[in-house]
Amino acid sequence: MSEPDSISTVHRIAEAVTEAVRDGRLAPGQRLTEADFASRHGVSRSSVREAFRRLTADGLLAFEPNRGVTVRILSRREIDNLFAVRGALEALAVRLSLPALKAAPERLLALLAEMDRAVADNDMPAFSTANAAFHALFAEVADNPLLSETLTRLSNSIYWLQFRMLVDRRQVFDSHAEHRRIVEAILAGDAAAAEEAMRTHVDGSRKLVQQLPDSHFAG
CATH class of the missing domain: 1.10.10.10 (Winged helix-like DNA-binding domain superfamily/Winged helix DNA-binding domain)
Structure with missing residues (x-):
């Protein structure tokens, strides 16, 4: 070979x-x-x-x-640490990508519409696919290879993969409102609001994970 x-x-x-x-x-x-x-x-x-x-x-x-x-099984503290890093890097990706996405928001709006449809159809696989593409878009448009590579490695860790199937479906869909706040801040050109909305969104995912029973975590 x-x-x-x-x-x-x-x-x-x-x-x-x-x-x-x-x-x-x-x-x-x-x-x-x-x-x-x-x-x-x-x-x-x-x-x-x-x-x-x-x-x-x-x-x-x-x-x-x-x-x-x-x-791998992570401890609750490792989950907190992982989400803290993820939130900071996702917020940075939003700030760096904002000028380009504000000028040409078509892909961002298309992904938002895909998630709207998935929520309306109660389609978790479609929502997860569009959600992953939504988050990946910021790192791609930011045009910072190191940032993109680091976020990819975090995504390939336990981050959300192992818990998406376990948390309450309605709560996951409810988090979609935060996607809209991120997009609205970007369209308004408000980098600080967009960053804060992304941090809030990522921390919301952390809180969903931490609601799970102790049996899902390492001691």
């Missing part, structure tokens, strides 16, 4: 694991085996091993002696 093919295969396996966590098919604490993923995807165990290594570095997986690779 050539080097580019190997890189592509590792990326594909990493994406498959991330998607399985996002969809709730892999639960926090669940053990993963190289042989199982290699057989399921028709790839070498070395490619699976490298994908697991990358996801462990990103914080989605963990290596535990005598257990091997598992889906």
Whole structure:
């Protein structure tokens, strides 16, 4: 197998694991085996091993002696720390992207409309997809590769993937009002209000997660 093919295969396996966590098919604490993923995807165990290594570095997986690779479980304090960093970086992305998005808001407004439809249809998968694209747009338009890479790594950690399926659906949909406040501040050219709205939005997600029982967290 050539080097580019190997890189592509590792990326594909990493994406498959991330998607399985996002969809709730892999639960926090669940053990993963190289042989199982290699057989399921028709790839070498070395490619699976490298994908697991990358996801462990990103914080989605963990290596535990005598257990091997598992889906990582975070403590409540680690959740708070993660959301604090995420909120600060998302607010920065909003500030940096605001001039360009105010001048050309079409993509932003289209994603807002997608989330409107998903809420009206009670369609959580569609809402989650549009929500992820909404947040990714700010980092993309900010045109700061380091910021974008860091936010991507945080997104690939436990951040929201493992908890989206657990929190109350209505509360998740209710958070959509905060998306509208972010967009309104951007259209008004009010960077301070847009940043504050994003911080409030991210902290709202943290609070939803922290409402879950202790059994969902590491000791």
